Amino acid sequence: MTDTTWQEDAGRDLVRSFGDRMALFVRGEGSHLFDDAGRRYLDFLAGIAVDSLGHAHPVFVDAVSRQAATLAHVSNYFATPPQLALAARLKRLAGTGPEGRVYFGNSGAEANEAAFKLARLHGGSARPRILTLKGGFHGRTMGTLALTGKPALQADFLPMTPGVEHIDATIEALEAALDDRVAAVLVEPIQGEAGVVELPEGYLTAARRLTEASGSLLIIDEIQTGAGRTGEWFAFQRAGIVPDAITLAKGMGGGFPIGALVTFGHASDLFFPGTHGSTFGGNALATAVAGAVLDEIERADLVQNAAARGEQLRAGITGLGSPLVGGIRGAGLLLGVALTHPVAKAVVAAAQEHGLIVNAANDDTIRLAPPLTIGDAEVNEFLALFDASLATVRDALILDETPDATPDTPAEVPA
Structure with missing residues (x-):
């Protein structure tokens, strides 16, 4: 046993080519991950399109x-x-x-x-x-x-x-x-x-x-x-x-x-x-x-499931009506959510705070690559968490862009 945190251990012992690790995950089950504090996250990255069956699938x-x-x-x-x-x-x-x-x-x-x-x-x-x-x-x-x-x-x-x-x-x-x-x-x-x-x-x-x-x-x-x-x-x-x-x-x-x-x-x-x-x-x-x-x-016909759930996610993300969403690219369950502002890293951080794992492919794109096994429950959970994450970032943008001279006038996120 040591008195150091896992972040300190990682910073000391791991090659720095990956930068700082964002969490310490200790267990996975289906489409969810659990960190060292027992907190549950919906995993919509799946190890960057790796965990096709999710985590700890019996097969x-x-x-x-x-x-x-x-x-x-x-x-x-x-x-x-x-x-x-x-x-x-x-x-x-x-x-x-x-x-x-x-x-x-x-x-x-x-x-x-x-x-x-x-x-x-x-x-x-x-x-x-x-x-x-x-x-x-x-x-x-x-x-x-x-x-x-x-x-x-x-x-x-x-x-x-x-x-x-x-x-x-x-x-x-x-x-x-x-x-x-x-x-x-x-x-x-x-x-x-x-x-x-x-x-x-x-x-x-x-x-x-x-x-x-x-x-x-x-x-x-x-x-x-x-x-x-x-x-x-x-x-x-x-x-x-x-x-x-x-x-x-x-x-x-x-x-x-x-x-x-x-x-x-x-x-x-x-x-x-x-x-x-x-x-x-x-x-x-x-x-x-x-x-x-x-x-x-x-x-399990997960190829067809990928096609169907991809369309479901496209419709759901569009239906959120967030001014931060500029479009959706990709096919099946490899999707890129194009953002209207270069705030992808902020969205990823907000998502993690809300219990959702996604990825910033670049400054203005969120990459989604969930397990091929996702169903209605996971799609609905994702939409709720992603909506909350976008709202967090949007609120921060509004605060940042409000002119000091007119504090009583609410700012809008530019189109």
Whole structure:
């Protein structure tokens, strides 16, 4: 035992790259979290689109317990039944056909590192260029940071891995940039870290047509949008296209670390022995848990639930009539609430005070990514807590913007 607080312990012992921790959570149940003082919070972030089934779901707990008691890890010199079953399931859900293949890692960044190497194997020296989008986020490793279209995140780690070019998220920019020296185009269907920003209408369809014409790979980063979050198993399916590869993580494991690269068609033959690997990737414990999570999403029709609850949340948030809400972006249960003022961090802080966990994707966007299991009760609870949080911030804005010379005149939040 020590006499220090958990905040002091965290400040002393944890790497400071994450900043100050906002709470100490000790337990979760369904869509709720409980802190060290026993206070209950509605979790509408779900570990940033990770906890697909919420917290301590019986299916998740049972899968961890059963597999841990049987076999956890044997290395990739060998295969295990959960690994093979999960690979087959992902191929079926993604619609790869029999020629598809799956590489397992431990995170989204590892999945995108594998995609980076897939692009290099495809391009060779004749195709040194890889295109990604400005504002995109693909990870924080040195390879995936080069793919990430956020110069501020790269600044302290220059020089970046060469060959990556970041272009505007328009069909015109893609058409202008593509040529026979481009190995791959890597995009998120919805840019979560940029503020839940959707691609322009028809972008993925155009990207598929243009990359096929140029002989480039089209790789879709489904790390935040996959596993049913947007109301389809994978967001690319909303466009009715077939990519060359997708990357997955987050919600696939429901809280257990796992990532994957799923390939289609000729891209499935690019890797050969010795070109990539991972000690822990695809171990029996991780793949068993992910298989159980995906099975429950399928069994309980949580993909359709994500679509329905997303529409319910859109209507409910709009119905609050708050002058701080300027619009809602996203799909399914990956939503961005656009604010009319750059007060997202204040809204997050107010929400936490009211017992609600949400996220500031940027200064003027609140990101919502609740468990796929939410129902009417959780939606209604969220709307009440979010309304109270917005009111708290709105009241503070009114106080701040009231002119000193006319204290008797109530100020209004500007439109």
